[in-house]
Amino acid sequence: MQAYPSLFAILRVDVLLEMASAVFSLIISLLALDASRRIGSRTLLQLGAGFLLMAIAMLSRSLSVAGLLSSTFAGEIPRLTFLTQLFLLEIIYSVIRIAGYIIFIYLYASTMGSAEKKATEAFPAIAIYNPVFELASAILLTFVVYRTAVNWMHAKRPFSWVVFLGFTLLMSSHILFLLTNQSFTYYLAGHFTQLASLALFLLAVILVRLDEKGV
Amino acid sequence: MKEGRGRPSKIMMDANLSYDRMSRYLELLTEKGLLENVEAEGIYKITQDGVRFLEEFRRFEKLARVFGLEL
Numbered sequence: 001m002q003a004y005p006s007l008f009a010i011l012r013v014d015v016l017l018e019m020a021s022a023v024f025s026l027i028i029s030l031l032a033l034d035a036s037r038r039i040g041s042r043t044l045l046q047l048g049a050g051f052l053l054m055a056i057a058m059l060s061r062s063l064s065v066a067g068l069l070s071s072t073f074a075g076e077i078p079r080l081t082f083l084t085q086l087f088l089l090e091i092i093y094s095v096i097r098i099a100g101y102i103i104f105i106y107l108y109a110s111t112m113g114s115a116e117k118k119a120t121e122a123f124p125a126i127a128i129y130n131p132v133f134e135l136a137s138a139i140l141l142t143f144v145v146y147r148t149a150v151n152w153m154h155a156k157r158p159f160s161w162v163v164f165l166g167f168t169l170l171m172s173s174h175i176l177f178l179l180t181n182q183s184f185t186y187y188l189a190g191h192f193t194q195l196a197s198l199a200l201f202l203l204a205v206i207l208v209r210l211d212e213k214g215v
Numbered sequence: 216m217k218e219g220r221g222r223p224s225k226i227m228m229d230a231n232l233s234y235d236r237m238s239r240y241l242e243l244l245t246e247k248g249l250l251e252n253v254e255a256e257g258i259y260k261i262t263q264d265g266v267r268f269l270e271e272f273r274r275f276e277k278l279a280r281v282f283g284l285e286l
Contacts, residue, residue, distance in 0.1 A: 035275040039268065041286050043279055111284050151283030159281045208278050 012069065015062045017191035022058035024198035025051045031205055046107045051201075053100030061093040094133035101140045108147040134178040141171040159207045166200035169193050219261040226259065 032048030035041065068082055068089075148164040151157060176190035221229070227237045241259055244250040249265035261269070276286050 032278075035271075035278060039272045039275055039286070041275065041279070043284050043286050044275060047279070047282060047284065107284065148283045151280075155280070155283070157280050157283075160283060163282050204281050205278065208281055211277075 012066070013188065014191050015066050015069075017188075017195050018058050018062040021191075021195045021198045022055045022062060024195070024202050025055035025058060028198070028201050028205060029055055043107065043111055046103055050100045050103040050107065053096050053103065057093045057096035057100065060096075061089060064089050090130050090133075094130050098133065098136060098140070101137055101144075104144050105140055108144050131178055131181075134174045138171050138174040138178065141167060141174065145171050158211065159204050162200050162204040162207065166197045166204065169197035169200065173197060219266070220253075220258050222258050 029048045029051035032044050032051060036044035036048055065086070068085055071082075145164070145167045148160070148167050152160040152164040170193075173190045173194035176186045176193055179186040180190070223237065223241065226232075226241070227234060230237060230240075232240070241250060241252075244265070245252050245259070247264075248262055249268055251260045251262050253260050272286070279286050
């Protein structure tokens with residue numbers, strides 16, 4: 001029966017959603033970094049670096065949490081050690097992701113113009129979120145949301161509303177994570193919102209590519 | 216410069232640059248192989264690499280603008 005708990009641990013919805021978000025973020029980052037390399041643009045390098053840091057943070061947290069959960073279910077790691085490791089992971093995750101947001105802030109500020117079921121529930125959502133980080137992220141992203149709103153409403157560039165909506169959802173996801181202690185539903189909603197925001201960023205990139213090909 | 220070639224004086228006026236700055240840019244772009252100095256005609260001509268770079272630049276400029284950024 002050992003294999004089943006491990007499998008369930010890995011298949012936690014939040015972990016899966018975060019992995020998908022990380023993949024989206026990684027794709028956007030690679031596209032931006034490739035563009036930066038081709039034309040030597042520092043702006044696109046910073047945009048790519050911001051999304052890359054988000055992807056690294058999300059991917060490392062989802063993989064580490066899945067690994068830790070499966071080891072704990074298998075009885076290889078005591079619960080106390082598990083929680084300590086999770087706490088450390090959360091700090092590392094927060095630092096990396098905040099670093100990504102700081103790059104976005106710098107970028108936008110410097111240029112004119114993000115029995116098994118019971119066992120799973122036994123690990124509270126609160127263990128894998130950090131209220132201080134969520135609050136800081138939401139505050140930091142307010143500025144980016146404002147700048148992308150200006151870009152959408154004033155510059156009226158095609159598809160800029162998709163990016164504005166993406167950053168609005170990313171900011172909303174941090175507010176939803178912040179409300180996790182109120183209800184577990186907020187936590188899952190936060191993950192869905194985060195995934196939707198990254199899907200929108202990816203959609204914006206795809207729309208621009210299709211538009212320039214005249215599709 | 217729409218036709219991909221032009222005299223330095225015309226480039227200077229169109230780009231609204233000082234002579235010194237324009238000379239530096241032309242030298243740099245020629246070194247990178249994006250422009251060709253046709254001395255016999257006294258003009259600068261865009262190369263195939265230059266055309267490709269310009270196309271890519273316009274494409275990625277569009278991407279940056281969607282994110283509200285300027286290249």
